[in-house]
Amino acid sequence: MDKEISIQNLLLYIAWLISVMATLGSLYFSEIRLFVPCELCWYQRIVMYPLSILLGIAAYYxxxxxxxxVLPIAIMGGVISLYHYLIQKIPSFGSIKPCAEGVPCNVQYINWLGxxxxxxxxxTAFTIISVLLLFIKTNKK
Structure with a gap:
């Protein structure tokens, strides 16, 4: 029983660390590299930032x-990220204009390895968090 609890806690801590890394990464790109976030980037941040807090508290306790x-929130963030990625990489999605003002959503500030x-x-972060959460067994209490 103790081993199962420790594995469950480890999964929560890993999910929390992933969310913190994603949060710090987004802040790095906007505050240090000075990349202006587009509208869909803001929606992804709105979903990811609370995950850092909620998963941290859950891991601690x-x-x-x-x-x-948290799982529905992470899945929702993954759907937004997938849609944003498709806008960037598939030209036919580029004709759909969700970003009316500011930076266009199809701008690729980075394009590592193509x-x-x-x-x-x-x-990737939302997917890993979701998968980790799927492996966590919920207590019936």
């Missing part, structure tokens, strides 16, 4: 019930 609340963009990094 070993609260697996947080999965019920496919790694900022929305791809966010999508």
């Amino acid at each position: 070993n609260d697996s019930k947080i999965k019920r609340y 496919f790694i963009t900022i929305p791809f990094l966010a999508l």
Whole structure:
């Protein structure tokens, strides 16, 4: 039983660390590299930043019930990131203009290895967090 609790807690801590790295990464790109976030980038931040707080609290208290609340948020963030990534990488999605003002959503500030963009990094973080949360067993209490 103790081993299961420690594995559950480890999964929460890893999910929390991923969310913190994603949060710090987004701040690095905007505050240090001075990349102006587009509208969809802001939506992804709105979803990711609270995950850093919620998962940190849940990991500290070993609260697996947080999965019920955080998993839908992480999935929603992943959907936004996937949509943003498709706008960047598939020309037919580029005709859909969700960003009316400011930086266009199809701008690729980074394009590492030809496919790694900022929305791809966010999508990766949301996906890893979601998968980790799926492996957490919720307490029935």
